[in-house]
Amino acid sequence: MRLEYFEMIDRVVEIDRTVGTILVRSTVPQASPVFEGHFPGRPLVPGVLLTETMAQASGYLLLAMREFSRMPFLMGVDRARFRDFVEPGAELEISAELEHEGSGYAVTKSRIVAGSKRIADAELRFRILPFPAELDHLMRARAGAIGLAVGPA
Amino acid sequence: MSSTFETVAGIISETADIPRDKITLDSHAIDDLGIDSLAFLDIAFAVDKAFGIKLPLEKWTQEVNEGKVPAEEYFVLKNLVARIDALVAAKGA
Numbered sequence: 001m002r003l004e005y006f007e008m009i010d011r012v013v014e015i016d017r018t019v020g021t022i023l024v025r026s027t028v029p030q031a032s033p034v035f036e037g038h039f040p041g042r043p044l045v046p047g048v049l050l051t052e053t054m055a056q057a058s059g060y061l062l063l064a065m066r067e068f069s070r071m072p073f074l075m076g077v078d079r080a081r082f083r084d085f086v087e088p089g090a091e092l093e094i095s096a097e098l099e100h101e102g103s104g105y106a107v108t109k110s111r112i113v114a115g116s117k118r119i120a121d122a123e124l125r126f127r128i129l130p131f132p133a134e135l136d137h138l139m140r141a142r143a144g145a146i147g148l149a150v151g152p153a
Numbered sequence: 154m155s156s157t158f159e160t161v162a163g164i165i166s167e168t169a170d171i172p173r174d175k176i177t178l179d180s181h182a183i184d185d186l187g188i189d190s191l192a193f194l195d196i197a198f199a200v201d202k203a204f205g206i207k208l209p210l211e212k213w214t215q216e217v218n219e220g221k222v223p224a225e226e227y228f229v230l231k232n233l234v235a236r237i238d239a240l241v242a243a244k245g246a
Contacts, residue, residue, distance in 0.1 A: 075191060102201055103210040105194045127194060 001026045001053075003034045003045070008053040009094070012147045015064055020098025022061040024146070026053065028090040035088065045086040050120045051077055054110035058096040058124050060148055062106055065098070068140060068150055071132060072106060076125035083118045090114050096124075104128055157204075157241075158234045164199040168192065178231040183224065190214075206240040 001008055010026040028045055035043035055074045062072040086092070096110040106128055111121035131139075140150050158178060165182070166173040169192050182188045188196065197208045216222040226232055 075194065100198065100201060101207075102194070102197055103207055103212070104214070105198065105210075107198060125194070125198065127191070 001028055003029065003032045003049055006052060006056075007142070008049070008056045009060065009146050012060065013093075015061065015148065017061075017065045020061065020065060020101075022057055022064075022096050024057050024060070024094045026092045026094065028086060028088055028092065030088045032088075043088050045090075047080075047082040047120070050082060050086065050112060051080055051122060053092070053094055054096065054112060054120065054122055055124055057094040058108035058110050058126065060143060060146070061096050061098065061108065062126060062128070063139065063143065064148060064150075066128075068131065068136070068143075070128050070130060071135065071139070072126035072128055074124060075105070075127045078123040078125070080120070080122035082120045084114070086112075086114065086119055092119065099123065157238055158230065160203055161200060161230065161234055161237065164203065165196055168195045168199055176230065178234070180230050181225060182228040182230065182233065184228075200237065204237055204241050206237065206244060208237070208240070 001010060008026060009024045011024065013023045013025055015022045034046065034049070038044060038046050059072045059074070092112050092114055094110065094112050096108045098106065099109050100107040104127065106126050108124050108126070109121070110124060112119040143150050162173060162176040165171060165176055165186065165188070169186065169188050171186055176186065180186050182193065193210070197210050201207055213222070213227045217224045217227065227236065
């Protein structure tokens, strides 16, 4: 994880593009500028970044299911719950599953656990739009870096 | 149709925060009720779930944008309700 760069996913552990599930892992860094403000002397990963982490896990799932032909953009967060604190060094396991495939949108359910502890969960809604040309290369490179196999551009 | 309309009107009211009594069969979702495209996706999700269908929103939007079909055909509620009923019937066929 590089919180300040919004690189929330370290590696993809498994993905099922047919069923619509993904499991990824991330390690919270020991140090980050984010912790200088949240909070001084008591570093905790902000809930908004945990939401982003679930959104990115879901986003890579949706990207992979479309073979990077269309891009999901987060449009809604429902029933988000943050059940425990996340401190530097925490090992996170993030799962996401496709809840509903709509026309021009998709809904996922995602959760974060650390060991046996439930950390966070939410229902996330994405608008599915044509892939912005300027993002194609970047998204493929980032997906490759976390171990998500992508086809040719 | 009335049962479908009641369900759809309830969804619109709750999702878009529009008083239920302002929603009629002749309401245009965009022009009369002021529902934007993002809010309509929320409504579509609730409709998809409630009826077990998939509203073909992208196809409809494309047809309207290309001038092939007037927006009223899809976004006036009596027409929307008729299309939902047709999708439900097709699902059960």
